[in-house]
Amino acid sequence: MAIRFENVGIAVRDLEAAIAFFTDLGLTVEGRDTISGGWADTAVGLDGNHAKIALLRTPGGEGRLELFEYLHPDAIETEPTLPNEIGMHRVAFQVDDLDAALAIAAGHGCHPLRGVANYQDVYKLTYLRGPSGILVMLAQDLTKGPDLTKD
Known part of the structure; x- marks a missing residue:
């Protein structure tokens, strides 16, 4: 199948x-x-x-x-999902510029839960609350150089 x-x-x-x-x-x-x-x-x-x-x-x-x-039917309000809860957890995106992505998120009132982490110099990443309390992970791959095709 x-x-x-x-x-x-x-x-x-x-x-x-x-x-x-x-x-x-x-x-x-x-x-x-x-x-x-x-x-x-x-x-x-x-x-x-x-x-x-x-x-x-x-x-x-x-x-x-x-x-x-x-x-x-009417939507049912629930408490926002915590990172360690069972069930639907988060949606994750790889971005080429985490600082730029965080600036965009901040424009929507969305900020990191605790800060930005560095995972073994491979990823710079954070979790934030997006619209409706959605957990969103944003991660930048540190092993890739800058995208030189951008203006």
């Missing part, structure tokens, strides 16, 4: 704020829709399922995020 990774889905409080955060980091909106109906109820397992969704793609095309904001 062949298998291929499709996407990670994340429920958010405010779809537009989440789209702005992730597109500012470099993802692009691939599509948007509002979903409802019997097929959505069956697929997701919620009666009266009605949500706005957006599918975002990473610049290299190797990964996608599906963001959704529930219109019905």
